[in-house]
Amino acid sequence: MTWMRTPVVGLLVLLAIVFQVSLFSSLEIDGVAPDLALLVVIAAALVRGPEYATVLGFVAGLLVDIAPPADHSAGRWALSFAVSGYLAGMVRRDARSSALAAVVVVAAGAFVATSIFALSGLLIGDQRVEVGNALQVIPVAVLYDVLLTPLVIPLVIAVLDGLQPVTDWR
């Protein structure tokens, strides 16, 4: 079953990206749509560890960077998701033990990812990023991601576990 892992994870990421711009753009809170792709990366981090999650985070982030209607410098979400995936993978042993811990990891991951994206914009002089605006957007983004955690994370974990029954995370 392991050979199916890459296409299935790829499909999950693609679906997440399409849904986050098409479906959730009509369910946005204050303009903020949930980072579904990031949730997939964090779920993968909880199942497969930091190395896999860093690579998946980079790839998923890069797709978010170049999928329409994205218009910023490519690589910014790639950087954010890679770091976020790495951190989530590092704490996975504690995080898989309870649902609450998973929620905390998602909140932290979303905070890290949106912050790195905003900071990278400030660093390269993207005029669209303003500190005040970022301080408004980041908490809402974290909250929305946490709200969707019970729906997305167990689903992705179940899919990944199903594809690789031998769990070696303990």
Next chain:
Amino acid sequence: MTARDTGRSRTVLALLILASVTLITLDGASGDGSPVAPLRTGAADVFGPAESVVSSAVRPITDLPGHLSAVSELQEHNEQLESDNARLQAQLETSDLVRNRADQVDGLFDVGSLHHFQIVPAQVIALGPAQSFGQTVTIDAGTRDGVAADMTVLNDDGLVGRVVSADAFTSTVLLIVDADSVVGGRLASSMELGFLDGEGNLSADGTLSLSLVDKDALPQIGDTVVSWGSRNDAPYVPAVPIGRVLSVRRSPRELSATATVQPYVDFSSLDIVGVVVGTDPRAARTQLGNQAGGPTAHPSAGPVSAG
């Protein structure tokens, strides 16, 4: 996890961070000739149609809230009546939606024939999230429909934005409320010129800030601002209504007055938009020469009948 695994994943992380930074630098520094451009085109060809499908599939669901509240008022009626009502209500909601969208398309055609624009209608299928800080949307018209970069996008209310990139099936539109967007504007009452900067706010109270070129000119509250028009009509065609002056601010520090402009377009509920793929300057000239004989009724008939 062993120490070796930790070391390896750190190396992977470091490598990918480096790769990201390189990408950001390359893409940011090289502008239009960016090595990422072919990747973006490829992604647009895959994601564009997918976004189109998902968007049209979920449209009835996302339009549902109004429907649900209408049905809840009928709860005291008996079961049969209730289900009948729900069914009729559903039909009504759908027909409302269809009628609204038909109205929007009609409005677009009116705008088109008024200004002699050739307009390609399109539908907004995806919206960039606020976390990306950019106000861009995807529309379901691309190079196959004649859309190209730097074309004006409008709807029946006014100016929406401009096309920043066009791919085969979809295009990306930068909205005028984006903080990166600058539009040349003209006060309809005094013909004064100015520049409208987006403030990066998509919501209903999102505004534009207008600074006038003439430092002595003072906009009046309620004045209409229309587009000034760029050279060769790219990226903005002239005389499209943009918004209404909400308030005027004048500080000693700044040379000219700044006005807050409320756009006519409601960016939070964008649906049908039109891309101006061409203008017919001859039609406008003919009409001017034809004034004695009455206005030409149809833009395409104009030049022919006068020629």
